Amino acid sequence: MDKVAGSGYDEFYTPEYAVKPIMKYIKPNSTVWCPFDTDKSHFVKMLTIEGHNVISSHLEDGVDFFKHEEECDYIISNPPYSLKNEVFERLFQLGKPFAMLVGVVGIFESQKRFEMFRDNTVEVMYMNRRIAYFKSYEEQKPSANPPFSSVYICSNMLPQQIVFEEIIKKTL
Numbered sequence: 001m002d003k004v005a006g007s008g009y010d011e012f013y014t015p016e017y018a019v020k021p022i023m024k025y026i027k028p029n030s031t032v033w034c035p036f037d038t039d040k041s042h043f044v045k046m047l048t049i050e051g052h053n054v055i056s057s058h059l060e061d062g063v064d065f066f067k068h069e070e071e072c073d074y075i076i077s078n079p080p081y082s083l084k085n086e087v088f089e090r091l092f093q094l095g096k097p098f099a100m101l102v103g104v105v106g107i108f109e110s111q112k113r114f115e116m117f118r119d120n121t122v123e124v125m126y127m128n129r130r131i132a133y134f135k136s137y138e139e140q141k142p143s144a145n146p147p148f149s150s151v152y153i154c155s156n157m158l159p160q161q162i163v164f165e166e167i168i169k170k171t172l
Helices: 016-023 042-049 081-094 111-119
Strands: 031-034 053-056 074-077 098-103 123-127 150-155 162-165
Touching: 016 042, 016 098, 016 123, 016 150, 031 042, 042 053, 042 074, 081 098, 081 111, 081 150
Parallel strands: 031 053, 031 074, 074 098, 123 162
Antiparallel strands: 098 150, 123 150
């Protein structure tokens, strides 16, 4: 059985200001796999502009992260939240440096994730503002009051176990 996002609530897109904090931790001219992203993704666009070789893949294009692997230096994305256990499990199996942008609510409250994070190299990037995700690239209307904070859960990317970054949201 294919693993697919468990609900319609899994497909939210990341604004540019939320991609910027992780970019400074990527070595120049790297190959970055964005396994949950189409070419419209701000991860894909901004990393490409920065000079990285970016490989985007998405289930809607027939590429299943759980059955596919790309040769890369880093894996960076905003994964389907309903599959966070499976995503982190697969990332640790792949053994590549990664950064996944996830909601912080409950991320450390699962025994399975606790054990995964305890037994592997894990870093956290905490940001000063909540990220307002959006549902459509055509109409990038963010949520006015995001109900949760987000963090990057990383492995072998950050200089220390916890990093604090500031994000600057554009005012409309």
